Amino acid sequence: MSDTNFDFLDRFDKRVARLAKQAEKYVHTDPDSCMFKLRLMVETMAKKLTSLQMRGDISKDLGAMLGALERGGIVPRRQADCMHAIRRDGNAAVHGSPTPVPTAMRRLHEAYKISGWFCKTVKRGTNIKLLEFQPPEPPIPVDTDTKKLHNKIDQLEESIEQRRIATRESLLMFGPQEDVKEVTRRIIEELKALDNVAAAAGEPIIDADFVALVMAMDLEQIEEDPRHGGDSRRARREAEEQLEGIKRHLAERENAFVAERTFLLEQRKNK
Amino acid sequence: MSMTVDLPTLWFLCARTMAVAGEDLPTVQEAATGLYAQAILGLTEEECRKAKDAEHISNKTLIDCLAGVRALPSEEAEKLLTGVMMIAYADRSMKPLEVRWASMLASAVNVTPDVFQRCCVNARIIASMLRPSGGDSS
Numbered sequence: 001m002s003d004t005n006f007d008f009l010d011r012f013d014k015r016v017a018r019l020a021k022q023a024e025k026y027v028h029t030d031p032d033s034c035m036f037k038l039r040l041m042v043e044t045m046a047k048k049l050t051s052l053q054m055r056g057d058i059s060k061d062l063g064a065m066l067g068a069l070e071r072g073g074i075v076p077r078r079q080a081d082c083m084h085a086i087r088r089d090g091n092a093a094v095h096g097s098p099t100p101v102p103t104a105m106r107r108l109h110e111a112y113k114i115s116g117w118f119c120k121t122v123k124r125g126t127n128i129k130l131l132e133f134q135p136p137e138p139p140i141p142v143d144t145d146t147k148k149l150h151n152k153i154d155q156l157e158e159s160i161e162q163r164r165i166a167t168r169e170s171l172l173m174f175g176p177q178e179d180v181k182e183v184t185r186r187i188i189e190e191l192k193a194l195d196n197v198a199a200a201a202g203e204p205i206i207d208a209d210f211v212a213l214v215m216a217m218d219l220e221q222i223e224e225d226p227r228h229g230g231d232s233r234r235a236r237r238e239a240e241e242q243l244e245g246i247k248r249h250l251a252e253r254e255n256a257f258v259a260e261r262t263f264l265l266e267q268r269k270n271k
Numbered sequence: 272m273s274m275t276v277d278l279p280t281l282w283f284l285c286a287r288t289m290a291v292a293g294e295d296l297p298t299v300q301e302a303a304t305g306l307y308a309q310a311i312l313g314l315t316e317e318e319c320r321k322a323k324d325a326e327h328i329s330n331k332t333l334i335d336c337l338a339g340v341r342a343l344p345s346e347e348a349e350k351l352l353t354g355v356m357m358i359a360y361a362d363r364s365m366k367p368l369e370v371r372w373a374s375m376l377a378s379a380v381n382v383t384p385d386v387f388q389r390c391c392v393n394a395r396i397i398a399s400m401l402r403p404s405g406g407d408s409s
Contacts, residue, residue, distance in 0.1 A: 171305030175323030206377035249367035
């Protein structure tokens with residue numbers, strides 16, 4: 001039996017495989033180094049995914065890179081959470097915060113799970129069946145007191161993890177069990193129906209023309225902000241273009257309504 | 272159709288509708304939906320999580336949403352409208368369905384044009400603070 005969990009990675013990315021195996025080797029003897037290696041492994045994965053699947057200028061910063069991959073739908077939420085956790089603990093280790101063995105082991109396990117997903121992503125159609133993760137054995141048997149301490153640290157890690165998940169779930173726009181695509185499709189369908197109704201009936205108090213004008217003025221001011229460029233003429237031009245676009249849409253909607261009404265009247269006349 | 276919709280559910284319904292209408296969901300997801308709910312609307316983490324449970328939100332239509340908003344006290348309704356406009360401004364562009372949703376919502380809330388403009392100014396101020404140039408986090 002192999003003494004590593006990460007042999008399967010060799011076929012897909014030798015550098016990632018080497019970093020994973022090194023992290024695995026250090027997990028008991030030098031958990032800080034284990035975290036360095038895991039962080040570097042995640043960074044290597046993120047760079048590869050970025051170069052394969054993202055267009056445009058991508059930040060070299062790992063946090064921003066992971067954010068862009070997640071927003072682009074390339075890294076799913078669960079994998080992104082694990083990658084961010086490794087990044088955070090890796091950064092903490094780099095900045096001198098000591099890593100307990102259970103924390104390093106937890107991140108190593110997460111790295112194992114991400115690795116399976118990573119292989120399937122970089123090589124489409126790959127069939128990988130991950131075996132159960134085998135935690136590396138300590139080189140020297142751990143005494144009872146250390147075991148107790150490790151258990152406590154592990155429980156603490158678990159409670160932090162649960163807390164983090166709860167906070168994240170509360171902040172996001174969609175729940176973890178929701179099918180975002182389906183919800184989005186339904187909302188667009190309903191919005192379009194409301195758009196048609198409003199084009200025919202109008203809104204009683206705040207009409208769309210007024211809203212578009214207010215929004216255009218606000219967007220112009222946002223663009224004028226020095227943090228967004230600060231070019232007044234460009235801001236005005238962009239706001240005016242956007243306002244024109246909205247006006248065109250509203251006019252098209254109204255024309256479509258008038259055409260439909262005319263058609264119906266003509267049909268009635270012909271009967 | 273459900274007759275009463277609680278504030279947390281209303282917030283997430285209104286907010287996600289604006290986000291979807293803006294065609295730029297990921298940016299907006301980042302744009303403090305939950306933070307606004309907790310910091311400005313005063314909702315708890317638990318309320319925010321529960322609001323997105325299937326039993327709370329999946330059977331609600333936009334008509335339910337508009338009816339729910341109409342029944343809110345004016346102060347809450349204006350805060351909600353401000354938050355929704357913040358989401359509309361988060362990507363610094365406007366789309367036809369965003370305009371339509373804002374117009375529908377503002378009419379349902381029954382605000383005057385002056386109040387609507389005030390909500391928009393507040394929304395613009397918050398939105399201009401949202402990741403102006405994409406911060407790095409190492």
